[in-house]
Amino acid sequence: xxxxxxxxxxxxxxxxxxxxxxxxxxxxxxxxxxxxxxxxxxxxxxxxxxxxxxxxxxxxxxxxxxxxxxxxxxxxxxxxxxxxxxxxxxxxxxxxxxxxxxxxxxxxxxxxxxxxxxxxxxxxxxxxxxxxxxxxxxxxxxxxxxxxxxxxxxxxxxxxxxxxxxxxxxxxxxxxxxxxxxxxxxxxxxxxxxxxxxxxxxxxxxxxxxxxxxxxxxxxxxxxxxxxxxxxxxxxxxxxxxxxxxxxxxxxxxxxxxxxxxxxxxxxxxxxxxxxxxxxxxxxxxxxxxxxxxxxxxxxxxxxxxxxxxxxxxxxxxxxxxxxxxxxxxxxxxxxxxxxxxxxxxxxxxxxxxxxxxxxxxxxxxxxxxxxxxxxxxxxxxxxxxxxxxxxxxxxxxxxxxxxxxxxxxxxxxxxxxxxxxxxxxxxxxxxxxxxxxxxxxxxxxxxxxxxxxxxxxxxxxxxxx
Amino acid sequence: xxxxxxxxxxxxxxxxxxxxxxxxxxxxxxxxxxxxxxxxxxxxxxxxxxxxxxxxxxxxxxxxxxxxxxxxxxxxxxxxxxxxxxxxxxxxxxxxxxxxxxxxxxxxxxxxxxxxxxxxxxxxxxxxxxxxxxxxxxxxxxxxxxxxxxxxxxxxxxxxxxxxxxxxxxxxxxxxxxxxxxxxxxxxxxxxxxxxxxxxxxxxxxxxxxxxxxxxxxxxxxxxxxxxxxxxxxxxxxxxxxxxxxxxxxxxxxxxxxxxxxxxxxxxxxxxxxxxxxxxxxxxxxxxxxxxxxxxxxxxxxxxxxxxxxxxxxxxxxxx
Ligand SMILES: Cc1cc2nc3c(=O)[nH]c(=O)nc-3n(C[C@H](O)[C@H](O)[C@H](O)COP(=O)(O)OP(=O)(O)OC[C@H]3O[C@@H](n4cnc5c(N)ncnc54)[C@H](O)[C@@H]3O)c2cc1C
Ligand SMILES: Cc1cc2nc3c(=O)[nH]c(=O)nc-3n(C[C@H](O)[C@H](O)[C@H](O)COP(=O)(O)OP(=O)(O)OC[C@H]3O[C@@H](n4cnc5c(N)ncnc54)[C@H](O)[C@@H]3O)c2cc1C
Numbered sequence: 001x002x003x004x005x006x007x008x009x010x011x012x013x014x015x016x017x018x019x020x021x022x023x024x025x026x027x028x029x030x031x032x033x034x035x036x037x038x039x040x041x042x043x044x045x046x047x048x049x050x051x052x053x054x055x056x057x058x059x060x061x062x063x064x065x066x067x068x069x070x071x072x073x074x075x076x077x078x079x080x081x082x083x084x085x086x087x088x089x090x091x092x093x094x095x096x097x098x099x100x101x102x103x104x105x106x107x108x109x110x111x112x113x114x115x116x117x118x119x120x121x122x123x124x125x126x127x128x129x130x131x132x133x134x135x136x137x138x139x140x141x142x143x144x145x146x147x148x149x150x151x152x153x154x155x156x157x158x159x160x161x162x163x164x165x166x167x168x169x170x171x172x173x174x175x176x177x178x179x180x181x182x183x184x185x186x187x188x189x190x191x192x193x194x195x196x197x198x199x200x201x202x203x204x205x206x207x208x209x210x211x212x213x214x215x216x217x218x219x220x221x222x223x224x225x226x227x228x229x230x231x232x233x234x235x236x237x238x239x240x241x242x243x244x245x246x247x248x249x250x251x252x253x254x255x256x257x258x259x260x261x262x263x264x265x266x267x268x269x270x271x272x273x274x275x276x277x278x279x280x281x282x283x284x285x286x287x288x289x290x291x292x293x294x295x296x297x298x299x300x301x302x303x304x305x306x307x308x309x310x311x312x313x314x315x316x317x318x319x320x321x322x323x324x325x326x327x328x329x330x331x332x333x334x335x336x337x338x339x340x341x342x343x344x345x346x347x348x349x350x351x352x353x354x355x356x357x358x359x360x361x362x363x364x365x366x367x368x369x370x371x372x373x374x375x376x377x378x379x380x381x382x383x384x385x386x387x388x389x390x391x392x393x394x395x396x397x398x399x400x401x402x403x404x405x406x407x408x409x410x411x412x413x414x415x416x417x418x419x420x421x422x423x424x425x426x427x428x429x430x431x432x433x434x435x436x437x438x439x440x441x442x443x444x445x446x447x448x449x450x451x452x453x454x455x456x457x458x459x460x461x462x463x464x465x466x
Numbered sequence: 467x468x469x470x471x472x473x474x475x476x477x478x479x480x481x482x483x484x485x486x487x488x489x490x491x492x493x494x495x496x497x498x499x500x501x502x503x504x505x506x507x508x509x510x511x512x513x514x515x516x517x518x519x520x521x522x523x524x525x526x527x528x529x530x531x532x533x534x535x536x537x538x539x540x541x542x543x544x545x546x547x548x549x550x551x552x553x554x555x556x557x558x559x560x561x562x563x564x565x566x567x568x569x570x571x572x573x574x575x576x577x578x579x580x581x582x583x584x585x586x587x588x589x590x591x592x593x594x595x596x597x598x599x600x601x602x603x604x605x606x607x608x609x610x611x612x613x614x615x616x617x618x619x620x621x622x623x624x625x626x627x628x629x630x631x632x633x634x635x636x637x638x639x640x641x642x643x644x645x646x647x648x649x650x651x652x653x654x655x656x657x658x659x660x661x662x663x664x665x666x667x668x669x670x671x672x673x674x675x676x677x678x679x680x681x682x683x684x685x686x687x688x689x690x691x692x693x694x695x696x697x698x699x700x701x702x703x704x705x706x707x708x709x710x711x712x713x714x715x716x717x718x719x720x721x722x723x724x725x726x727x728x729x730x731x732x733x734x735x736x737x738x739x740x741x742x743x744x745x746x747x748x749x750x751x752x753x754x755x756x757x758x759x760x761x762x763x764x765x766x767x768x769x770x771x772x773x774x775x776x777x778x779x780x781x782x783x784x785x786x
Contacts, residue, residue: 236594240726286685288599296597308734309726310719311595315602391556394573398554402506403723405556405569423690424604437723439592444611445516445619452621457604457690460621461710464646 006197008173010036011369012362013192013201015180015215017044019351020343021207022160025167025174027355028362032369035172036199037164038192040179042456043426045160047209048347050425051234051285051317053261053274054156055248056090057349060120060148061111067357068327069118072346074353079154082352085377086162088155089384091266095151095248096126096135098142098302104252105144111252112146123148137244137305151248155266155383156348157429162380163351165419169376175199176422180208183219185335192219203336203362210282210320212341216330225328225341229282230321232274235295236313237306238437241270242385244305260298267404267432268385269312272299276319285316312437319344329357333365381410383432400450401443403436411450423455471575475500477780478566478579480557480724483512484766485756486585487540488526488773489780490549496781501549502577504568506556510544511537512587513610514766518617519641525767534617536766560728564751581751581780584725584739585773588757590635591717593686600695603688605711609639612713616646624711628695629653629675630683632660633716640673650675651709654697656682661716686712718763725754736761744783745776753780 012028014021017039025037039046056079059072083090099105108125115123126134126145134147164174178194183204185191192199208215213223242264251259262272272295292314300306321344322328328341338361340354347354382389389405390396396407414421414430421427433447434440440447448459476498479486482505493501509515514522517533524530527539544551552570559567564579590608605624615621625648629639632655643650653675655661660677670677680700687694687706694708720738731740731748738761739747739754746753755776756769764772 238723238726240723284601286599286601287597288685289597292597308732308737310737311597313594314597391569392574394571396571398508398571399506399556399569402556405558438589438721439594439608441589441592441608441610442614444607444623445614445621448615448621448623449619459604460615460619460623461625462622464616464620464622464648 007200008036008197009200010034010173011201011367012203012205013038013190013199014205014207015192016047016207016209016211017041017164017174018047018049018207018209019045019160019163019348020209020340020354021205022164022167023351023355024205024207024340024358025172026163027352027359029167029170029172030372030375031359032372033367035167036201037167037172037174038178038180038194038199039174039176041423042176043422044164045157045426045429047211048318048320048343049156049160049209051232051315052156052348053263053271054154054265054348055095055263056152056154057346058120058148058150059118059346060115060123061253062118062346063326064114064117066326067329068346068350071327071350071353071357073119074356075350076150078352078356079159079349086166087379087382088159088162089266089382089387091153091264091384091386093151093153093247093264094147094149095250096131097146097148097250097252098138099144099252100142102143107252108144108146115148120148120150122150134247135245135249137303138249139302139304153248153264153266154348158380158383159348160351161419161430162378165378165380166376168418169378170372174419180215180219190336203365203367204338205358206337206339209343210318212320212339216339216341220332220335220337224330225322225324227282227342228321228323229279230319231277231279231285231316232319233277233287233291233295233316234271234273234314235292235299235311236265236315237270237272237299238310238312239268239385241306241309242268244270244303249302260295262299262302266384272296274317282318285318287314287316310437313435313439321345331361336365338362381413381430400446401433401436403438404432406431406433408450411447415451415454424451424457424459427451472578473575474578475502476579476784477501477581477583478564478577479503479583479585481505481512481585481587481756482510482541482551483585483587483756483769484514484540485769485773486512486583487544487549488770489583489585489755489777491544491547492774492777493781494547494549496778498781498784503544503549503551504555504557505551505553508554510541510551510553516610516614516617517638518613518645519638522766526770557724560724560730560752562729562749581753581784583776583780584747584752584754584758585756586721586724586758588718588720588760588763590714591719593712593714596714596717598683598686600686601688603686603690603692605688605692606686607711607713609635609642609713609715612639613642616642622646622648624648624692626651626709627711627713628683628697628707628709629713629715631655631715631717632662632677634662636715637662639713639715640675644673650713651707652676652678654678654681654683656680683712718761720758720761722758744779746779
């Protein structure tokens with residue numbers, strides 16, 4: 001870590017290590033720029049990117065002709081191009097928009113029309129027989145359904161990790177515990193203040209997500225948008241439910257939300273969520289009993305076979321929505337600044353597309369970099385349930401987390417290397433340790449030992465003594 | 467994973483806790499040739515390994531032992547009887563005809579057993595599955611995690627937690643706290659009466675931990691670590707109590723995920739594998755014993771006896 005007094009010079013400074021910041025860092029490093037990413041937390045993914053549905057969207061329901069749609073399409077496409085080389089998984093689930101009522105079914109023509117405008121032409125209506133064949137466990141009273149074959153499920157945490165890792169492998173740098181607190185532009189360079197020292201950059205990309213408006217106000221003096229945090233709670237079911245559905249089951253969307261979704265996860269579970277709850281706090285990802293019960297009941301209504309299947313986990317994520325239903329990209333060519341604001345509910349998919357857009361914008365600002373030749377391509381460990389895991393390669397030492405089959409070799413690897421976990425939650429996202437059924441009942445002791453002295457907030461607060 | 471090796475045995479016992487080990491010993495003593503106990507931990511013995519308190523062993527050995535002493539003793543006895551114990555060996559899949567898939571540091575393999583005994587025990591329900599409101603900071607755990615941290619690693623997850631529940635295990639939890647220098651801020655029970663009467667009353671006054679009945683946990687508050695909890699008493703009045711952890715005790719749930727992911731039938735109410743009087747599962751090759759089939763759960767001695775009883779049924783079955 002850099003000490004307080006020093007100044008790091010770079011071409012592009014990126015504020016925020018969410019999925020968007022990580023994708024921008026990768027893109028610009030590959031484009032040949034020097035990049036420094038500053039993240040206020042001890043690890044990446046401390047904001048909106050911490051908890052999402054992990055669906056790789058096609059953009060069939062995106063605002064027509066919008067930048068969001070463009071970025072979603074480009075992001076989807078690029079993910080498919082690069083995922084194998086980075087060892088990122090892909091679960092080809094497809095999605096089904098299910099209508100349970102006449103009113104819902106009546107909205108199908110509109111959905112189809114929009115999808116076609118959005119160039120998602122493989123969307124189609126399913127027959128009752130097809131619905132039943134594809135999703136035999138769905139509650140029998142589904143009236144009609146649309147099928148979108150290229151809606152997929154991915155690993156929401158390994159993807160951004162892989163992006164940033166590739167940026168670092170190609171000369172980039174990441175600073176943690178590095179909240180940007182102030183900054184100034186001298187007509188040629190930005191000087192940004194962080195507790196880890198100052199960063200001097202030609203270009204700045206604000207990818208601070210839930211804090212995007214605050215950073216703009218702090219550094220530029222004003223913000224063009226206001227973040228309206230919107231929380232989404234989830235319930236994760238036991239892996240025994242993993243094979244009860246094959247595709248992502250989407251309700252017919254309303255204006256406000258895509259609605260409560262049933263979906264398989266790449267880790268072999270099945271989930272229900274997210275809710276859409278407006279709130280003041282940008283950090284409060286708390287869950288509440290009443291909402292969790294309601295989600296649970298709704299899941300059971302849609303999928304009666306879930307009865308009796310235990311719940312593994314509950315969590316919430318916060319969308320960085322704004323007062324308008326669109327991305328809020330601010331371009332300041334005079335000051336070489338870009339703000340990627342309001343990357344609300346599609347950012348996991350769109351990140352690679354947004355990064356591409358940033359590269360184009362910076363070119364427009366006059367930035368000229370020499371594309372990196374033969375860039376390093378680094379693979380991240382696989383956590384997907386349907387592919388071979390570390391425990392399938394002999395010599396792993398022992399399994400630490402039995403529910404998620406996490407080995408101590410895996411944990412030690414995640415604690416070292418170029419992107420070591422900076423917090424316990426960072427370690428969980430990199431390995432899945434304690435994220436299974438027992439939630440640490442069996443492995444907390446071993447995990448506390450393996451992570452002793454590693455994190456600011458450790459599992460163990462000290463020795464046992466009388 | 468192309469060339470998976472397949473081994474065979476007479477009886478495969480999944481789980482090397484009290485019930486699995488007593489069953490294996492009984493099988494050996496009855497002359498069953500190859501009996502292998504598979505346990506995913508590096509050390510056999512099951513839950514007693516980290517119950518650092520007495521009384522264990524009264525029924526089996528006519529003495530009062532601590533959990534770890536008891537665990538060592540039952541493992542030694544099994545070894546003396548010629549039971550093969552494969553450690554760091556996780557059973558990941560149960561299939562028909564007694565086909566098990568195992569993962570170990572040596573690789574993935576298959577074991578074909580004439581009979582299989584599930585003895586995978588029980589655990590407590592975590593916070594998540596209880597749908598408790600609030601943040602998800604560090605410092606929330608079950609008794610099992612607390613005890614293994616304290617007795618196996620000499621570490622503590624908190625210094626002044628709220629204890630939720632008043633089952634027998636909650637009483638053990640208070641003993642563990644006392645031993646580790648942890649001072650719970652309170653012990654709460656949502657019912658009018660504690661689940662077990664005297665030990666908890668005694669414990670609460672003995673350990674100086676206030677017991678609050680008709681009280682439930684409403685919300686957990688914290689950033690990185692637990693900072694406080696909101697609890698509500700019988701009159702619905704809410705109160706915020708500072709603490710640095712929450713210990714969720716009891717509310718046992720069988721560790722039956724292997725069975726749940728397989729072709730075996732489960733009891734829809736308890737989540738335990740469905741068994742007949744002889745501990746036989748819906749697939750007659752499979753049996754189950756110990757706390758994986760007990761709801762409410764039983765003490766180690768009873769699980770030990772359960773292992774013996776079911777092992778005898780397996781012997782009869784194999785010979786008849
Ligand atoms: C419930 C839910 C479900 C979703 N489902 C999907 C889905 O299925 N598919 C999909 O594609 N998308 C989905 N999304 C959307 C996606 O998660 C977001 O669009 C995306 O995570 C936004 O990422 P970001 O990088 O813009 O913001 P963030 O993840 O918020 O990242 C910003 C980062 O900046 C840091 N930061 C803030 N201020 C500063 C500062 N001053 N200095 C330094 N660092 C700072 C923060 O700590 C944070 O790590 C979902 C979102 C939610 C909440
Ligand atoms: C926190 C806690 C505290 C307790 N305290 C006491 C106490 O003080 N006194 C008392 O008498 N009882 C106590 N009990 C009850 C305890 O369950 C019994 O004492 C006894 O350990 C049950 O024996 P068992 O053989 O059925 O299961 P366990 O002792 O739980 O043994 C199960 C074994 O199966 C193994 N296993 C599980 N799944 C797999 C798999 N897939 N592959 C390979 N191996 C596997 C495990 O590693 C474990 O070794 C406590 C229970 C808990 C959860």
